[in-house]
Each structure stands twice: as structure tokens, then as C-alpha cells.
Amino acid sequence: MKKNITNKILMVRPALFGFNEETAINNHYQKKDNKPVQEIQNLALYEFDKMVEKLKKVGIDVKVMQDTKVPHTPDSIFPNNWFSTHYNNTVVLYPMFAENRRLERTENLYSFFDDIDTLNILDYSYLEKENIFLEGTGSLVLDRKNKKAYCSLSERANEELLDIFCEEAGYKKVAFHSYQTVGEIRKPIYHTNVMMSVGEKYAILCADSIDSGREKEEVINQLKLDGKEIIFITEEQVEKFLGNTLELTNNEDVNVCVMSMSAYNALTENQKATLEKYDVIVPVDVQTIEKYGGGSARCMIAELYI
Numbered sequence: 001m002k003k004n005i006t007n008k009i010l011m012v013r014p015a016l017f018g019f020n021e022e023t024a025i026n027n028h029y030q031k032k033d034n035k036p037v038q039e040i041q042n043l044a045l046y047e048f049d050k051m052v053e054k055l056k057k058v059g060i061d062v063k064v065m066q067d068t069k070v071p072h073t074p075d076s077i078f079p080n081n082w083f084s085t086h087y088n089n090t091v092v093l094y095p096m097f098a099e100n101r102r103l104e105r106t107e108n109l110y111s112f113f114d115d116i117d118t119l120n121i122l123d124y125s126y127l128e129k130e131n132i133f134l135e136g137t138g139s140l141v142l143d144r145k146n147k148k149a150y151c152s153l154s155e156r157a158n159e160e161l162l163d164i165f166c167e168e169a170g171y172k173k174v175a176f177h178s179y180q181t182v183g184e185i186r187k188p189i190y191h192t193n194v195m196m197s198v199g200e201k202y203a204i205l206c207a208d209s210i211d212s213g214r215e216k217e218e219v220i221n222q223l224k225l226d227g228k229e230i231i232f233i234t235e236e237q238v239e240k241f242l243g244n245t246l247e248l249t250n251n252e253d254v255n256v257c258v259m260s261m262s263a264y265n266a267l268t269e270n271q272k273a274t275l276e277k278y279d280v281i282v283p284v285d286v287q288t289i290e291k292y293g294g295g296s297a298r299c300m301i302a303e304l305y306i
Helices: 037-057 099-104 107-112 125-130 159-169 213-225 235-239 261-266 269-276 287-293
Strands: 008-013 061-066 083-086 090-093 120-123 140-143 148-152 172-176 179-182 185-188 196-198 202-205 229-232 246-249 255-260 280-284
Touching: 008 037, 037 061, 037 280, 037 287, 061 107, 090 159, 120 159, 140 196, 148 159, 148 213, 159 172, 172 213, 179 235, 196 246, 202 213, 202 269, 213 229, 229 269, 235 261, 255 261, 261 280, 261 287, 269 280
Parallel strands: 008 061, 090 120, 148 172, 202 229, 255 280
Antiparallel strands: 083 090, 140 148, 179 185, 196 202, 246 255
């Protein structure tokens, strides 16, 4: 199995998924309407189960953790924000911006580990009391092979905590600011993994969202230094969640790129051809989850490096 890409993932099956008012403050991809709550949950559950089924079919080892109705956690379907795992038997717990998202943290996570006794837990969650946040691999796009942490700074990504993570986890910081146009106003993108992803030999990047020429050049240079072929995407494609992809490897050591169907449909032929040089593309239909949750396929996956 490849060292820097995993075939083991954890997904959380929602108990009551829905539009989260607390996260909508700075997640401009969330959309609200008058559809009944239970209907939204039923649609999300159908999409979730179909995604799990499809990923298993292509050889991904999917572990499923069932959410509970109490406490109510409308965004539990996005577990990658509250923890990440690393091969040295380390789990990192992150401070979350929205108070109701902090309720997602559960010790049930540890039941998926073989060796709990030697588990090393880096717990930054106490920093929530100081309004310091860093939301896991939503805020951090990790190049595990080259030990670089790409991070778009925002209300949900604090640079001081980023520095601490990089020092303790052994990563080089690549920090910048990215924006999206909302009602003709440039507003910060809430999570890095909305506008970029990093694979073994390629990167998907919306360079147009990085308004600073210096920061844009630095991000591009860091990716090129590691030999990544960059697939540049537009802000319109970001709206379709094309930046929100994740490279995994299957049980036959074939690399796959998981993305939503809306992201797949937004690919140009040239972008698709470039991506298919490296990965088998696996599109999943999660349109309900995208609409109400403001996150997509990558957000639904927490990699297990165990």
C-alpha cells in the first residue's frame, strides 16, 4: 500500500443532516429553502449510502460511524474537520468555529484503531475557548509526501495554531488568503479544501481566488517544486466543488480521485484528460449535501492512516 495515500477512510452516517445556521455565517456555499427537514435528511441519507456503496465497489476500505440524534449535529457528515490521523499512531483533534459542530467530537472514533494503548493524541480543541480555530483537513490541505500544509487563512484557520501544528507534526507552512465573490464583494473562502486539493503527482488549484500576486506565486511555486502538474480551475468551478476532491488508493494500489457529480460535470475535457493520467475519477452524487451543507465529497471523508 502506498505510504502517503490511504485506502482506509471513515465516514459518518447522518442522523439529522440539515442546513446549519451557525456555519452559514461564513460558508457562502450553503443554500436554504423551505424543504421539510426530514425530507432533506432522507435525501442526504440516500446520497450517503450510495457514496459508501460506490467507494467500496472501487476497492476503498470504508468504515462507517453512525451519528446519533442527540446531541443534534447537522454537519456530522463532515468528520474531516474535527480530527485527522497520521501514520505514527497520532490523532489530531481540532478547535471548531461553530459551537454545535464541537458536539461532533466523540470517543467512538477510537474504536476504529487497532492499538489504542499507544495512541498519541494532539488535542487543540481547548483553544475554542479563546476563539482560535483550525478546522482539520478542511483548513489544511496536506501534502503528506512532501510534508507541506497548504492553508487559506480565515475565521476558521488561525495562523498561530497553524504554526503550532506544523511544528508538532513536522510540516512546512504554505499560508495564503483566498476569496470568493459574494454579491460583488470579495469574501474569504471558509476552507482551503474548497479551492484546492493535492494529489501525489498533481494539484487542483483555483489560483484566481488568491488575490495577492505574491501569495499566488508562492503557492504555485511550492507545488511546482514538488513536481506537481497543476490543474487550474475557475471560481465558477469552485462553486461546483471541483476543488473539493480527494485522492485515495484502492485495494489494488490504483489511485482514484473522489469528487461529486457536480464537480465532475464541471470538468473541461482537457482537465479531465490531465486528471486521468494519474487517477481513476470516481464521481458521486451528493447534490443535497452540497446544497444544504456547503461541503462536498472530500468534506465527507476522513482518511485513516492507521
